[in-house]
Amino acid sequence: MKAVRSCAVRARQGAAALARASDTAIDTAILGMAERVTTAQRMLVNANQDDLAAAVSAGMCPALLDRLRLTGTRLTAMAAELRSLATVAHEPRDIVLEERPDGLTLWERRRPVGVVGANFEARPNVTLDIASQLLKSRNAGVLRTGSAALRSSQALLAHVVGPALSDAGLDPDALQLVPHQDRSAAYALVSLPELVPLVILRGSGDSTRDLGREAARHGVRTLAHADGGAVLYVGAADDEKTVHQLITDSLDRLGVCNRLSLLLIDQAVYDERLPGILDVLQRLGIAASLPPHAHPRGYEWTLDQERAATVTVDRANGPLYAARIANEETSGLAASIATQDPVAATEFIDAYTGAGAFWNSTTRLLDGFKLLRLPETEINIDRVPGPRGPVTFRDLYLRQYLVAPSEGPIART
Template identity: 60%
Template structure:
């Protein structure tokens, strides 16, 4: 298929979503929650065809040489489907955000109100992780937005099964136009490029994936006048302070590596120089004794300290280990050498924790806890569209349905308000 044909297919999906955007914007909150509960039910009822499609995606990926970490992202199984269904059910049970609120009275018998409005159509481009199809679709539906989803080619069969057998039927059952959530069904990076070049149809695109490709798409979007919420880089930092409890440190290292192909896993292990001779060999032994084994990259390092191993297909099972001289130095390394996703300190000294977290400017800071907690559902009990690490005002950290809105200031006669069309 030519680039022009791919662009036309993406534009057709965006046009269909735009046509359905008013319907979902004005759907009742009860309809939206019914659709989410329907998705949860259909994940169970359609498990067999969904898992069959995913098995075929996995087979093709293995034949194509995909490594273990990326295969783990691609894989669905009954437990993961149950987890997805539980998140949908939990989301359906959360009261929707108020769309109107009074701010203050103004002179002349007037009052200022803040209204929250849907964006309209939101695009999403994400790596070959089928569960993200449901995560993002549910966030768009909960926020009354239409959307256009595009995933990596390796997960396309799974994505089609999830949209056609779970998302679309649940919307239709709830009386919401199923065209509101579209899936780009054309493989290849050209479809991602096309998605970020439609400012009139898709003014905002959520970008998730490997750093270089996501940054490239963000630049293309900016040139086209499309705004993005980009999740390009990750990598959790764990700093073992001089007053760290050794057993706790070992436990948090283990918990930070329960999955190797995710952005918030342990990537850089910093050890205070006061305990380097004791803890560095112990952590190397711990990593090597795990199953699967994890390699320790020790100094001198041939790569930047913040190099993200989760994106290095074939070398995902690696952690960088480096010495630092105290909490301030550890925070500086985390700020300057890593993406700024998340950093944790292990210590029994509150003053050291205060110094480290006071100086660390990243998205999530943790004391005696794993950076794996930087996740929408684990932190906020909500699925996420991604984790935004931008260092500018706007939604930061796990982005959920609460962030997918436009703020509008409305001035009305004092004591008067207007109904919200269609919202129950």
């Protein structure tokens, strides 16, 4: 698609200057984004209302409508996150690894990727999360969102991101938003290795997995997050009050990947704990899918528009068995154990290999700002070396080894 290539070309033209920008200029731009989120609030909410009206007409479920919605409270929180990001220290460009006996120094140098693409779901706040992380890492970007959030995202680029870059003396073309809602734009974005060598993929299920396969076919690297769904294992030595609170905390929003999807109760306390747990779920308006199940045990309810307000409940014969279920039958995003027994907690955590493990704490904490005090571009659950869990600006760089004279100009920079 010509429009995607055009966005990529403009972003690449702004990438070199962005790579050379000072820390002050970068943080000034991020602070400018925070300021404009506040001053442009009415325009942003109006654009979002148009998106919401179209989504309601199209029959979007309540959980996804919640992800799409921008309110004054949410915009205020987005501005606060941007201000917080601006105060975070930049990663050093050069790190000394070894002062060699031959008079040479081995350095590790961080370099921006250049242009990073991002395809993400209909969540307007993600537009700013990704734009700000790319900016902080000095990467240009080409963003593409789902049709449901396009008006909101366009308003954010036009009234927040672009003007903030310009005011800070940076090229506003460095961060582009694909202006088309056609799904073919997503496939075009992952087919331009010479312009966009890395693409962040956030979405739901099959479509995101298919984009990952298409990217691999073209030689484009991805950081992909297609599946989610979190697990809570209630151990035999649990505290009932803690369990009920964890369930409540894990279901505060249904349209997010790190919400509770699979609730495992230890066999030894299953019959005793189940009635109270069902009462909590009923109070929250959540249906319990009890065994025998007509669906895979690790089914991610967030992706089911008709039944998003559902949690799968099942038995588990001890912490090792529960961890095996979480490893083999879910996405590997996050799992928590509720127990007062440190031995059981250690067994579960040591056996669980997913991106985030929690003890008596909610899996909703597996989120960039909640966990690392930074917005995130996505949560990476790939089982390969590299950034895993919430991906922030600290992960979006290329490592270069540099060997130079110890007394040379590089040592004095």
